[in-house]
Amino acid sequence: MLTELGDDAKILAGGQSLLPIMNLRLAEPAHLVDISRVGDLMGADEDTTSVTLGAAITHQAIEDGLVPDPCLGLLTTAAAGIGYRAIRCRGTVGGSLAHADSAAEWPTVLTAIGADVTVRSAQDERTVPLRGFFHGFFTTSLESDELITAVHLPRFAKSTRWALEKTNRKEGEFGESMAVAIVSEGSASIWLGAAKDVPVNLAHVETLLADHPADQVPALGEVRDRVAADLDLSVPELDLAQRHRLQIHAVTVHRALSRALSPEVPA
């Protein structure tokens, strides 16, 4: 059907991003294909090393623990932070990934986790790592006749510590910054959302952490310099508003590191 209709058709999952822009008449697709109640997309499957979630599973199902969370509570926490309860009851994990808003929870969180998605067209099926799936603002490597059908999540080791920090003015809004830190023995995965068109890997911050004594949180200034490097920003050239945004990102990342590295407080 998608091959036939091409750009005239949009896939409708929960509709919590598509319906607002349709109501604002910013999008007027001639055909909607509602997949929100396709049974095959709503199941969850698990084995000893991974969990597979159907793409049409809602944020609410994850928030309420109706599906397994192999990431020691990170999924549940991320889901509970998305919009408002009424949004979470319709919005889906696959829909959020296909929509590809870097300020949204799933693109950044699931990329940080190292999740893969299964992508299917009428002819073919492929598995794509989320690291590399997002190409730009609302743009992914999905072809126009393809659909995300499932998300595959690795199980965290028991000793893994994580933190998800979002900075926003009001509960339920998109974050002005969102940092995910996942720390397990000898390695760290640190990602930043809402900063660029796609989730950003904070490789310089990860290196900073590796060079730092374990359990010690680097100073905010150090973190800010590394975040600037990861965002390709030259601090002396930034105007005040840009410096303010950088500071928000740096503080958000610093909070995430503090929580993920703190031995007493559970993440």
Next chain:
Amino acid sequence: MSTVTVKVNVNGTPRTIEVESRTSLADLLRDRVRLTGTHLGCEQGVCGSCTVLMDGLPVRSCLTLAASCDGAEVVTVEGLDDADAHRLRQHFSTEGALQCGFCTSGMLVTGYELVRRRTEMDRDQVACALAGNICRCTGYNGIIRAVQKANDDGMAVDDLT
């Protein structure tokens, strides 16, 4: 414009309604079932006035197509009439939790689902849970107090049915 036939149970009454495919659940409820307690404020999912229960969970009826509701059970503010709903109404009244009433139906439906979860909640948690519903006149303190009291009552009597 194509049409679809939707079978939907609204407040306990099964209905079969033919609508244009683009019709939202909110428009179906207001214009076709004539249940105008569900209010349309922003129509982009921000204000919360149009919140209704679909299969027991709150949804924005402005961001839900009627066609997606085939086979669903929908409860609007007019259909809330058990002990939890009664306690909510009582506390909204005594706490002065409404003035113009525009946001009230959304607040009640959101609050109702919240108290039905039977989770202990302090003021901040109630405030966060209501953050998706906007009130532009009374202010939020009375609303938060009313929902928190209804939640405390629900926890105490434990008459979840």
